[in-house]
Amino acid sequence: xxTLQNKIALVTxxxxxxxxxxxxxxxxxxxxVVITGRRREAVETAARELGVFGFTADQAVLEDxxxxxxxxxxxxxxxxxxxxxxxxxxxxxxxxxTTAEYFDTMMNINFxxxxxxxxxxxxxLPEGASVVxxxxxxxxxxxxxxxxxxxxxxxxxxxxxxxAAELATRKIRVNIVSPGPTRTEVLNKSGLSEAQLQQVFxxxxxxxxxxxxGTADDVAGLxxxxxxxxxxxxxxxxxxxxxGLTL
Numbered sequence: 001x002x003t004l005q006n007k008i009a010l011v012t013x014x015x016x017x018x019x020x021x022x023x024x025x026x027x028x029x030x031x032x033v034v035i036t037g038r039r040r041e042a043v044e045t046a047a048r049e050l051g052v053f054g055f056t057a058d059q060a061v062l063e064d065x066x067x068x069x070x071x072x073x074x075x076x077x078x079x080x081x082x083x084x085x086x087x088x089x090x091x092x093x094x095x096x097x098t099t100a101e102y103f104d105t106m107m108n109i110n111f112x113x114x115x116x117x118x119x120x121x122x123x124x125l126p127e128g129a130s131v132v133x134x135x136x137x138x139x140x141x142x143x144x145x146x147x148x149x150x151x152x153x154x155x156x157x158x159x160x161x162x163x164a165a166e167l168a169t170r171k172i173r174v175n176i177v178s179p180g181p182t183r184t185e186v187l188n189k190s191g192l193s194e195a196q197l198q199q200v201f202x203x204x205x206x207x208x209x210x211x212x213x214g215t216a217d218d219v220a221g222l223x224x225x226x227x228x229x230x231x232x233x234x235x236x237x238x239x240x241x242x243x244g245l246t247l
Contacts, residue, residue, distance in 0.1 A: 008072070008080050015046035031081060033050070061113075080128070118163060130226060137242050180246070204245075
């Protein structure tokens, strides 16, 4: 069903993983979709495969975000759906051993970049627009060696709820999607071998009540639903997709 016909959608980090799946579902439901990413070739390839528009931009670089806003303004004049998906996980370390460089890289992409993406796009959001932040269940978990990543997602949740309160007068909805273990390319970049990753997945599967790992499509379907008019009374909410892991 073309439930998003005539909607303009932007998916940051849309060239792979959850962003790629979300862009595909949004386009299938009728939206005109723009995806971004830091690697030009990857963005162009994904855009061609998906039949959407591609724009090379690094969420951590404010000048790139400004250029993206200008592109959307000139090409479409508004933005109905904003899925702030881009982010990194990376390897962790104990607080004692964390470097300032690692901290800044993580926060610049996951928090500062996401914050100013919303900041810059608010003027282009019409009444009835939907904003969705991709967070993570780690925002409410406190595992060792994950302090910076966890903090970046907790900060993201905080600003999403504040934004929901601020933008409600304009009928703009802001929600959060927090996946648990999900098979995406982000985990493939963690530095673990394929065998090590499989061991991690096997261990997690045993802990998850539904006995399976999430997929990008699981998340994409919820993002699309939150972007539709039938979700028009939902704002300031966090949706956990983890197979019951955090029960």
